[in-house]
Amino acid sequence: MPMKKARLSVYLDKDILDGLQAYAARHNQSLSLIAEASIAAFVNPDEREAALIKRFVRLERSLLRLERDNRITGEALMVFVRFWLTTAPPLPEPAQLAANATSAERYEAFMRALGQRLAKGPAAWQEIESDSPNSGG
Known part of the structure; x- marks a missing residue:
């Protein structure tokens, strides 16, 4: 038989509770589930750090692609301008x-x-x- 979850009563500032309720409503989840996940992320920072690292790696890859594409675009423009300047006769x-x-x-x-x-x-x-x-x- 699975272990029953333990009950915990906490006192929250009104702003924090409002934020928790709004987040739970937006994601159509219970307050308990959101609170439990938040506490788990706080208690187990390694999981949170791993998720952040994964996100940063994705962002880094995207930035590297953008940088590469930007260099290619610049090179293509310079080649075109050089070609045009060397082949177009003066007016x-x-x-x-x-x-x-x-x-x-x-x-x-x-x-x-x-x-x-x-x-x-x-x-x-x-x-x-x-x-x-x-x-x-």
Whole structure:
């Protein structure tokens, strides 16, 4: 026959009790279950630390992926700019003057297009990834 749980009476500040009740209601759990789990985490800090370490490891992996993706994006942009600068012929003088006159307008159009593209999703790199022969798509 399983051991019956022992009863414990505690006095809590009103704010703590309100927080406990709100948390229990949000998670649709009993006050006893939430209190027991909280006390267990307090009494057995190794379990709590293990959970935190696991979370930190996941966060670290995510940050490393973001860092890698950011480096790839920067490199791709630099390669593109270098390629464009070395292959695009300079504009003749009259065309340069016209281009300078409309540069602010073209920049605004570019920024609008970029904003629309970012709001639209999926990202261009996701489209490229799904089109690549190694992606299986």
